[in-house]
Amino acid sequence: KSGIYLPKSSEEKKQGIVVEAGSFKDGSLIPLKKGDRVLYGGYSSEDIEIDGQKYLIIEFKDVLARLE
Numbered sequence: 001k002s003g004i005y006l007p008k009s010s011e012e013k014k015q016g017i018v019v020e021a022g023s024f025k026d027g028s029l030i031p032l033k034k035g036d037r038v039l040y041g042g043y044s045s046e047d048i049e050i051d052g053q054k055y056l057i058i059e060f061k062d063v064l065a066r067l068e
Contacts, residue, residue: 014029015039015067034038037067 018036023029032038042062048055 003022014041021054032060032063034050038063039065039067 001007007014016038018032018034018038020034021032040058040062042058045062046057048057
Protein backbone atom coordinates (compact mmCIF):
# COMPACT_ATOMS: atom_id res chain seq x y z
CA LYS A 1 0.00 0.00 0.00
CA SER A 2 1.09 3.56 -0.50
CA GLY A 3 1.44 6.35 2.02
CA ILE A 4 3.87 7.99 4.37
CA TYR A 5 4.88 6.10 7.47
CA LEU A 6 5.79 8.25 10.44
CA PRO A 7 7.95 6.87 13.24
CA LYS A 8 6.85 7.01 16.86
CA SER A 9 9.45 9.74 17.37
CA SER A 10 7.37 11.98 15.07
CA GLU A 11 5.00 12.54 17.98
CA GLU A 12 7.60 15.01 19.21
CA LYS A 13 7.43 16.90 15.94
CA LYS A 14 5.14 19.84 15.35
CA GLN A 15 2.41 20.65 12.87
CA GLY A 16 1.74 23.93 11.17
CA ILE A 17 -0.15 25.59 8.34
CA VAL A 18 1.78 27.16 5.47
CA VAL A 19 1.12 30.90 5.29
CA GLU A 20 3.62 31.59 2.51
CA ALA A 21 6.22 29.53 0.66
CA GLY A 22 9.29 30.87 -1.07
CA SER A 23 11.58 29.40 -3.67
CA PHE A 24 14.83 27.48 -3.84
CA LYS A 25 18.15 29.20 -4.59
CA ASP A 26 17.81 28.23 -8.26
CA GLY A 27 14.47 30.05 -8.45
CA SER A 28 12.23 26.97 -8.64
CA LEU A 29 9.17 27.01 -6.39
CA ILE A 30 8.94 25.03 -3.18
CA PRO A 31 6.30 22.27 -3.63
CA LEU A 32 4.02 23.64 -0.91
CA LYS A 33 1.19 26.11 -1.16
CA LYS A 34 -0.64 28.42 1.17
CA GLY A 35 -2.98 26.46 3.45
CA ASP A 36 -1.05 23.16 3.35
CA ARG A 37 -0.75 21.44 6.73
CA VAL A 38 2.79 20.18 7.35
CA LEU A 39 4.68 18.17 9.91
CA TYR A 40 8.06 19.72 10.65
CA GLY A 41 11.07 19.05 12.81
CA GLY A 42 14.61 20.28 13.10
CA TYR A 43 16.26 22.85 15.27
CA SER A 44 16.87 25.69 12.82
CA SER A 45 13.87 27.97 12.94
CA GLU A 46 13.12 31.60 13.63
CA ASP A 47 10.14 32.91 15.56
CA ILE A 48 8.78 36.31 14.63
CA GLU A 49 5.73 38.30 15.67
CA ILE A 50 3.82 40.58 13.29
CA ASP A 51 0.80 42.56 14.50
CA GLY A 52 0.45 40.30 17.54
CA GLN A 53 0.47 37.10 15.45
CA LYS A 54 3.36 34.65 15.97
CA TYR A 55 4.98 33.00 12.94
CA LEU A 56 7.70 30.40 12.55
CA ILE A 57 10.12 30.48 9.64
CA ILE A 58 11.60 27.08 8.79
CA GLU A 59 13.74 25.73 5.98
CA PHE A 60 12.12 23.37 3.49
CA LYS A 61 14.56 20.62 4.52
CA ASP A 62 12.86 20.60 7.95
CA VAL A 63 9.42 19.79 6.47
CA LEU A 64 8.88 16.08 7.08
CA ALA A 65 5.47 15.58 5.44
CA ARG A 66 2.43 17.32 4.04
CA LEU A 67 -0.68 16.20 5.96
CA GLU A 68 -4.12 15.67 4.51
